[in-house]
Amino acid sequence: MSSRRSRISDEEIKELISKLQFLLPETRRQGASRASAAKLLKETCNYIESLHREVDDLSDRLTELMATMDIGSAQAEIVRSLLRS
């Protein structure tokens, strides 16, 4: 493994910054060019964690819903609505 691996050039950092800024909803809104790479990385981590939490909540909700209904008819309903749009 070369020692170059741990060095990040300024160019790469600029690229990363623009990539992340594009993705994160917060920074996109503010159009912040002042955000540092570290701050962006932190925002990215926070964002991923919040997305994970949402998925967890949705999973719990789906678990509940599934327990109380017949998934066969639900499936039909979902397919119908998927086809509708």
Place this chain on the structure above:
Amino acid sequence: MAISDAEGESPAAAKEVGGERKRKRLAERSLLAKWKTEGERKSYSSKLIEALRVVRRSSCPAPRAVRVAADRALAVTARGRSRWSRAILSRRTLKLRSRARVARLKPPAAAAGPRAAERRKPPALEQKARVLGRLVPGCRKLPLATLLEEATDYIAALEMQVRAMSAVAEILSAAAGGGRSSSVAAEPM
């Protein structure tokens, strides 16, 4: 490989400073844009529903079964294009629990370590990169540039997952007897 301009950015912009880099960025963004299409969401939704049926059929479903199924379906939808999706597919169920525990781990006095090479990179950056590497499946030991590529794709996929699961939950709860105030016919996406 044809690069379709999904976001309407003018091709003239690509000829500006660092033309090739810009083109590459546009290409990446159109890959990311794929996660926003209705087609992907529907493809994911149908896989999710199938997986839910399997979970439901099992006599003793694990408490995390739906989450695991949702993630697997997401990884399948990615069609093996990314490390994180391949990592999820080769993952065992138990991994999910330990990952949740480790997510907030802060390494003590990071990069004050013995190797001089690490001082070239500001410690804060490396520390956060490590955290990020733990959050994205299968990306712990990647160099930063690759890690960010994976992370951007992963984020786009997660957003789609949230949209799709919300829509499915809405439909199911509406079908279950309409307790929700939001309209049934309108799709959130």
